[in-house]
Amino acid sequence: MARMHTRRRGSSGSDRPAADEAPEWSDVDVEAIEARVVELAEEGLAPSQIGMRLRDEGVDGTPVPDIKLATGQKLTEILDEHDAGLELPEDLYNLLERAVRVREHLEENPTDHSNRRALQNTESKVRRLVNYYRGDALPEDFVYSYETAKELL
Numbered sequence: 001m002a003r004m005h006t007r008r009r010g011s012s013g014s015d016r017p018a019a020d021e022a023p024e025w026s027d028v029d030v031e032a033i034e035a036r037v038v039e040l041a042e043e044g045l046a047p048s049q050i051g052m053r054l055r056d057e058g059v060d061g062t063p064v065p066d067i068k069l070a071t072g073q074k075l076t077e078i079l080d081e082h083d084a085g086l087e088l089p090e091d092l093y094n095l096l097e098r099a100v101r102v103r104e105h106l107e108e109n110p111t112d113h114s115n116r117r118a119l120q121n122t123e124s125k126v127r128r129l130v131n132y133y134r135g136d137a138l139p140e141d142f143v144y145s146y147e148t149a150k151e152l153l
Contacts, residue, residue, distance in 0.1 A: 005121045022069040028059045030071050034078055037067070041084040047075050048090060088152060089137050092129045096149040098122050103146055 003010055036059045040050045054064040067075045079085035086093065102119045106112060123144070130144050142148075 004125070016066075019066070019069060023065060026062060026065055026070065028062050028064055028070060032059045033064055033067065033071055034082070037075060037078050038082045038084050041079055041082075046086070046090050046093075047079065051075055089129075089133055092126070092133060092137075093153075095122060095126045095129060097153055099126055100146070100149050100153055 033054070036054065037050055040053055041047075045053065051067060054067060056063070058064055064070050067073075067078070071078065073081070076085060088096070099119065099122045102115055102122060106115060106119060109115070126144050126149075130138060130142060134140060134142060
């Protein structure tokens, strides 16, 4: 499949091995994993950062290779259950942050045409994600603009 804003094709990556249950060497209690997830979320980490931290450091020294296999729930479901989730989905938040950063750069450097194009591409992706999340994670009347993005961040 081709990339969204270029004519090139993406490079293929490796697939995760198919598994139905957590490995035997990762014998961590479900409540301990959930408590560690909530603790890391309260520190201000995003869900992807929490997953990497649990993979690398683990819970009580035992790594957690896959949170969903170990607990039966996705990481974002655990965060929503404990009211520790983000107010915006992580992918939309990252794109909003990038759009604000690029627009502020363009205010200082108005002749930077390559970043003007990058801003157009980023805002296009933001509008697509807003349409996708509207009604579920976003209110029905949410419309993207630079001012609303700056307020949300």
